[in-house]
Amino acid sequence: MARSLIDVLDLSLDEIDELIAVANDIIANPRKYSEVCHGKKLATLFFEPSTRTRLSFEAAMYELGGHVLSVSSGASSSAAKGESVADTAKTVSCYADIIAMRHPKEGAPYVASLNASIPVINAGDGGHNHPTQTLTDLLTIKREKGHFENLTVGFCGDLKFGRTVHSLISALSRYSGVRIVLISPDELKLPSYIKNDVLKKNGIPYKQTTDLLSVIPELDILYMTRVQKERFFNEEDYLRLKDSYILEPRKLETAKADLCIMHPLPRVNEISVAIDDDPRACYFKQVLNGKYIRMALIMKLLKEAGTI
Ligand code: CP
Numbered sequence: 001m002a003r004s005l006i007d008v009l010d011l012s013l014d015e016i017d018e019l020i021a022v023a024n025d026i027i028a029n030p031r032k033y034s035e036v037c038h039g040k041k042l043a044t045l046f047f048e049p050s051t052r053t054r055l056s057f058e059a060a061m062y063e064l065g066g067h068v069l070s071v072s073s074g075a076s077s078s079a080a081k082g083e084s085v086a087d088t089a090k091t092v093s094c095y096a097d098i099i100a101m102r103h104p105k106e107g108a109p110y111v112a113s114l115n116a117s118i119p120v121i122n123a124g125d126g127g128h129n130h131p132t133q134t135l136t137d138l139l140t141i142k143r144e145k146g147h148f149e150n151l152t153v154g155f156c157g158d159l160k161f162g163r164t165v166h167s168l169i170s171a172l173s174r175y176s177g178v179r180i181v182l183i184s185p186d187e188l189k190l191p192s193y194i195k196n197d198v199l200k201k202n203g204i205p206y207k208q209t210t211d212l213l214s215v216i217p218e219l220d221i222l223y224m225t226r227v228q229k230e231r232f233f234n235e236e237d238y239l240r241l242k243d244s245y246i247l248e249p250r251k252l253e254t255a256k257a258d259l260c261i262m263h264p265l266p267r268v269n270e271i272s273v274a275i276d277d278d279p280r281a282c283y284f285k286q287v288l289n290g291k292y293i294r295m296a297l298i299m300k301l302l303k304e305a306g307t308i
Contacts, residue, residue: 001113002116002118002119002120002248002301002305003301003304003305004044004113004120004121004301005119005120005122005131005132005297005301006109006110006113006122006129006131007122007129007131007167007170007188008129008131008135008167008170008171009170009171011131013174015300018137019135019139019293019296019297019300020138020139020142020293020296022218022295022296022300023292023295024292026295026296027292028045030063032242033063033064033295033299034063035064035065035124036299036308037061037064037066037069037298037302037308038065038066039065039066040061040064040098040302040307040308041061041066041067041068041069041072041095041097041098041207042060042067042068042069042097042098042100042298043068043070043095043096043098043099043100044057044070044071044072044099044100044234045071045077045088045092045100045101045112046070046071046072046073046102046120046123047073047074047077047079047102047103047108048074048102048104048124049072049073050102050123050124051266052096052264052266052287052290053100053102053123053124053130053290054070054100054123054222055071055075056287056290056291056294057100057123057132057294057298058070059300060291060292060294060298061271061298063291064299065252066097069092069095070222070255072083083117085103085105085108085111085112086111086112086113086114089111089112089115089116089120089270090115090116090117091118092118093118097302097307098118098119098120098121098298098302099112099116099118099120100118100121100123100132100294101119101121102123102125103124104125104230105125105126106126106127106129106187107128109121109122109123109125109144111212112124112228114194118305118307119301119304119305121297121298123275125163126163127160127163127166127199127228127229127231128166129166129167130163130167132162132294132297133163133164133167133168134167135166135293135297136290137164137168137171137223137262137264137286138168138171138293139289139292139293140260140273140285140286140289141260141261142282143289144260144282144285145220145260148178149151149177149178150176151175151177151178151220152178152180152221153178153180153181153220153221153223154180154181154183154212154215154218154221154222154249154272155168155169155180155182155183155190155225156184156186156190156222156224156225156245157183157184157225157244157245158184158225158226158227158228158241159182159184159188159189159190159225160184160188160189160190160191161188161231162226162228163230164225164227164264165190165225166191166194167225168223169190169194169198170194170198173198173199173202173204174202175269178203178204179204179205179206180199180204180206180207181206181207181209181215182206182207182208182209182213183208183209183211183212184210184244185241185244186209186210186228187237188244189208189271190208190259194214201214209285210288212245212247212251213251216251216255217254217255218258218260219255219256219259220242220256221259221260221262222247222255222259222261222262222263224261224262224267224270224271225264225285226266226268226270227244227261229242243269245260245270245281246271247270247272247275248274249274250280251274252280257281258263260280261278261280261282261285262281262282262286263283264286265281265286265287268282271283
């Protein structure tokens with residue numbers, strides 16, 4: 001069975017450092033990598049909507065000299081006829097060299113990895129995990145802050161359903177001196193299993209609040225998130241909670257001069273466009289970093305599989 005990436009914790013800290021180093025080298029020397037995946041094929045199997053993740057994977061493979069096969073919605077594949085994830089993975093293994101899969105069901109990319117003969121990358125599974133967004137976020141933090149240790153990181157918005165939050169908290173819990181501030185409405189708090197199994201287990205200091213303004217001065221990183229409409233069971237709750245936090249310029253008056261404002265995107269209303277030109281806004285840098293770290297990851301998994 002080929003090595004896959006399902007959870008960011010599948011990677012050691014040394015491997016994450018290596019991926020970041022390769023991504024930085026790609027940024028500095030893109031031509032060096034332009035034929036590394038010549039003739040190889042990436043299949044992007046997206047059973048949930050995406051702009052950044054799917055297109056950055058596809059751009060990554062093209063920039064490595066490879067090709068792309070794409071399923072951009074469940075409705076356009078035989079999943080709509082009832083085909084299982086396992087059979088889909090076995091089938092696509094006949095056509096491609098590596099798979100990036102997004103699926104609304106938690107664990108679906110893991111099931112795919114057990115049945116595929118090629119590497120499978122989890123491109124987001126339900127409200128569970130989004131490891132390549134986390135690699136993107138780590139590359140961004142490293143480029144903006146230079147280190148992961150001793151940072152106070154605030155997560156704001158939908159901490160219940162936000163899979164990017166869950167993955168990044170897991171990843172940051174492995175670095176020393178990290179402090180986590182959880183900012184959300186009561187209904188959208190970080191799930192207890194993450195508080196217990198990740199934060200408490202690793203001795204990571206954290207606090208919870210509903211008040212963004214009261215904690216903004218202490219933050220080195222503010223990670224804003226969208227309220228995940230697609231995971232709500234009723235529209236009424238979504239409408240009540242969707243604008244709980246809207247970051248506007250006046251709310252940054254007490255923030256650090258070197259605060260790094262991140263957001264996995266898409267944003268709906270959580271960050272005013274008036275902040276986009278603030279030098280502390282890093283979310284469009286994240287978008288670009290996502291392509292480079294995915295190039296590094298595709299190369300790593302294809303090399304380990306002996307494909308390149
Ligand atoms: N950050 C992210 O996963 O964006 P998309 O849903 O557009 O892929």
